[in-house]
Amino acid sequence: MPGPVKLAVIPGDGIGPEVVAEAVKVLDAVTAASGTVFEKTWFSLGATRFLETGDVLTAEDLASISAHDAILLGAVGGVPGDPRLKDANIERGLLLGLRFALDHYVNLRPTRVYPGVPSPLADAGDVDFVVVREGTEGPYVGNGGAIRRGTPHEVANEVSVNTAFGVERVVRFAFAQAAQRRNKLTLVHKTNVLTFAGGMWQRIVNDVAAEFPTVTVDYLHVDAATIFLVTDPARFDVIVTDNLFGDILTDLAGAISGGIGLAASGNINPDGAFPSMFEPVHGSAPDIAGQQKADPTAAILSVALLLEHLGLAEESAAVTTAVTADIALRDSRVRSTSEIGDAIARAIGA
Amino acid sequence: MPGPVKLAVIPGDGIGPEVVAEAVKVLDAVTAASGTVFEKTWFSLGATRFLETGDVLTAEDLASISAHDAILLGAVGGVPGDPRLKDANIERGLLLGLRFALDHYVNLRPTRVYPGVPSPLADAGDVDFVVVREGTEGPYVGNGGAIRRGTPHEVANEVSVNTAFGVERVVRFAFAQAAQRRNKLTLVHKTNVLTFAGGMWQRIVNDVAAEFPTVTVDYLHVDAATIFLVTDPARFDVIVTDNLFGDILTDLAGAISGGIGLAASGNINPDGAFPSMFEPVHGSAPDIAGQQKADPTAAILSVALLLEHLGLAEESAAVTTAVTADIALRDSRVRSTSEIGDAIARAIGA
Numbered sequence: 177m178p179g180p181v182k183l184a185v186i187p188g189d190g191i192g193p194e195v196v197a198e199a200v201k202v203l204d205a206v207t208a209a210s211g212t213v214f215e216k217t218w219f220s221l222g223a224t225r226f227l228e229t230g231d232v233l234t235a236e237d238l239a240s241i242s243a244h245d246a247i248l249l250g251a252v253g254g255v256p257g258d259p260r261l262k263d264a265n266i267e268r269g270l271l272l273g274l275r276f277a278l279d280h281y282v283n284l285r286p287t288r289v290y291p292g293v294p295s296p297l298a299d300a301g302d303v304d305f306v307v308v309r310e311g312t313e314g315p316y317v318g319n320g321g322a323i324r325r326g327t328p329h330e331v332a333n334e335v336s337v338n339t340a341f342g343v344e345r346v347v348r349f350a351f352a353q354a355a356q357r358r359n360k361l362t363l364v365h366k367t368n369v370l371t372f373a374g375g376m377w378q379r380i381v382n383d384v385a386a387e388f389p390t391v392t393v394d395y396l397h398v399d400a401a402t403i404f405l406v407t408d409p410a411r412f413d414v415i416v417t418d419n420l421f422g423d424i425l426t427d428l429a430g431a432i433s434g435g436i437g438l439a440a441s442g443n444i445n446p447d448g449a450f451p452s453m454f455e456p457v458h459g460s461a462p463d464i465a466g467q468q469k470a471d472p473t474a475a476i477l478s479v480a481l482l483l484e485h486l487g488l489a490e491e492s493a494a495v496t497t498a499v500t501a502d503i504a505l506r507d508s509r510v511r512s513t514s515e516i517g518d519a520i521a522r523a524i525g526a
Numbered sequence: 527m528p529g530p531v532k533l534a535v536i537p538g539d540g541i542g543p544e545v546v547a548e549a550v551k552v553l554d555a556v557t558a559a560s561g562t563v564f565e566k567t568w569f570s571l572g573a574t575r576f577l578e579t580g581d582v583l584t585a586e587d588l589a590s591i592s593a594h595d596a597i598l599l600g601a602v603g604g605v606p607g608d609p610r611l612k613d614a615n616i617e618r619g620l621l622l623g624l625r626f627a628l629d630h631y632v633n634l635r636p637t638r639v640y641p642g643v644p645s646p647l648a649d650a651g652d653v654d655f656v657v658v659r660e661g662t663e664g665p666y667v668g669n670g671g672a673i674r675r676g677t678p679h680e681v682a683n684e685v686s687v688n689t690a691f692g693v694e695r696v697v698r699f700a701f702a703q704a705a706q707r708r709n710k711l712t713l714v715h716k717t718n719v720l721t722f723a724g725g726m727w728q729r730i731v732n733d734v735a736a737e738f739p740t741v742t743v744d745y746l747h748v749d750a751a752t753i754f755l756v757t758d759p760a761r762f763d764v765i766v767t768d769n770l771f772g773d774i775l776t777d778l779a780g781a782i783s784g785g786i787g788l789a790a791s792g793n794i795n796p797d798g799a800f801p802s803m804f805e806p807v808h809g810s811a812p813d814i815a816g817q818q819k820a821d822p823t824a825a826i827l828s829v830a831l832l833l834e835h836l837g838l839a840e841e842s843a844a845v846t847t848a849v850t851a852d853i854a855l856r857d858s859r860v861r862s863t864s865e866i867g868d869a870i871a872r873a874i875g876a
């Protein structure tokens with residue numbers, strides 16, 4: 177990559193700053209070794225910023241973030257029930273604001289059961305799949321409304337908007353992933369109930385399948401998919417699904433693979449028109465913030481995804497290898513957030 | 527109950543007829559003992575009927591079914607991909623058709639881990655909760671549409687319709703359940719994204735909570751709820767949620783509690799304006815139909831729910847006790863559908 181990589185860093189709220197500090201520590205370790213230069217800009221965004229200034233995401237913030245090559249985000253969201261945040265909805269305004277404004281139409285969420293990590297499942301098997309979650313459409317578009325609010329006659333609607341354009345591009349991305357992996361794609365939807373949206377997803381998957389003759393396609397209703405995630409998660413290779421179903425399935429996937437503390441994600445604009453954003457799947461967990469209790473592994477694995485996205489395959493692999501080795505050695509001893517980061521950074525330097 | 531109970535029986539497709547035969551066998555055993563008389567009308571509905579006559583649910587079917595006191599349903603749905611069923615959508619037309627026409631606004635789905643049943647979870651704990659799923663609103667209303675179908679410019683929308691009327695009645699039912707159980711209610715939604723619908727659900731739960739001072743209320747986003755269902759399912763007592771989230775959570779709940787073969791459900795009209803309908807959560811499983819491989823336990827437990835709904839508490843308890851005893855004795859020996867039904871019916875007679 178010519179010249180330094182411009183990285184926007186958004187630590188956010190709660191445990192966000194703590195886990196991002198460790199992710200950056202590991203990024204620094206791996207780039208010190210490889211010689212790639214990252215130039216970081218730190219952005220103060222989230223509940224803390226909102227409480228100080230009243231801003232969630234200004235046009236200036238967005239323009240400035242857009243001028244970077246990639247984004248690393250910790251977690252956003254204040255203390256649940258904080259009355260000062262009542263009308264703010266930081267998640268919608270900031271997190272979804274960025275995903276939509278930067279056209280992150282692929283929300284990529286890999287799931288692996290790492291050797292040595294206890295799963296809540298008695299026998300998880302050999303789990304290694306990725307969920308390709310659509311990121312810019314579906315029930316997430318914010319296209320709802322209510323009448324007679326607060327009365328016994330209120331009607332509140334939410335509209336899921338799905339376009340052939342939007343579905344096709346993410347489906348094609350998912351097929352390409354499958355073709356590089358174990359050649360198996362599972363569409364998850366609820367076609368028997370959401371017949372319009374589901375019908376279009378199914379048609380487009382059928383159409384695009386013709387371009388990927390090596391890939392076997394199957395289909396599961398979202399309810400059935402949750403069953404298989406606990407009874408036979410090893411059956412999955414690539415799952416492609418809509419924004420809301422992807423949200424649900426990836427939290428469940430994180431849980432069965434040993435905890436949301438390990439689940440990394442990329443909000444990707446494959447076209448490169450906008451910077452892609454990498455973040456742990458977990459939230460800001462304000463209840464344990466500032467106590468060095470958070471596991472920074474998901475943030476560190478998000479750095480691995482970020483490096484891979486930037487074409488820095490060796491650096492990415494070095495991070496993953498160091499994390500895998502660290503995980504394999506974990507025992508019942510509780511380490512602080514920075515102890516975990518230090519150990520992984522050290523393993524990379526070594 | 528004065529006079530005989532008029533029961534509409536809809537065996538349906540696939541394994542439906544087999545499991546319903548056992549459910550009726552057990553119903554007959556328990557009523558033979560108690561003296562309550564059930565008068566059964568059998569309805570031929572589902573894919574089989576559609577293929578014969580082209581009808582899914584006629585006005586006559588509906589009027590005739592409505593004239594009963596309760597409904598027992600097996601499962602509906604033909605072989606996936608059967609080209610002759612392509613435009614039929616039996617699930618929407620028949621199953622959802624009945625739930626909506628008969629105003630089944632409570633979809634009640636209890637989950638227990640029965641002693642002796644292996645769970646896919648390493649340590650499920652003491653699981654005993656009910657999901658109160660709204661049954662007549664939300665994304666299930668069929669209020670969607672598509673333009674430019676089949677073209678690269680297609681737009682397919684789905685509208686989730688939620689009314690204060692509809693939410694309040696199901697929320698009140700859920701609180702009443704909690705007050706009779708362990709006094710804990712968990713609202714599951716996605717309020718941070720579906721702000722209109724979610725906001726109304728949250729407000730109504732807050733309002734109704736004032737009428738149930740003994741009940742503790744908490745809230746989980748649907749994604750987080752799936753995590754807790756695999757890491758700490760014992761934390762739940764009553765979950766109240768919308769139609770789609772309830773669909774997803776109850777399949778997952780069935781899976782963690784030892785399989786969808788045990789999960790019973792009631793589609794209830796608590797006002798008594800229409801007959802309520804009881805059915806296993808599982809589908810028609812055409813791949814194993816007619817082979818006596820299906821587990822009729824979920825259908826039999828649906829009979830227990832049916833009896834309880836009709837105020838026949840002793841008969842209901844007799845069925846549950848016989849099922850629990852049977853489950854506790856299960857081992858690796860595979861029994862046929864009718865062997866399981868026979869054993870449970872015999873235990874009731876004894």
Ligand SMILES: CC(C)[C@H](C(=O)O)[C@@H](O)C(=O)O
Binds near residue numbers: 267
């Ligand atoms: C915070 C929330 C808006 C977000 C989502 O629903 O996408 C989160 O759950 C996630 O999965 O990244």
Ligand SMILES: CC(C)[C@H](C(=O)O)[C@@H](O)C(=O)O
Binds near residue numbers: 368369622773807
């Ligand atoms: C068959 C389908 C329409 C149905 C639903 O989605 O409600 C089923 O999954 C269920 O849970 O009863």
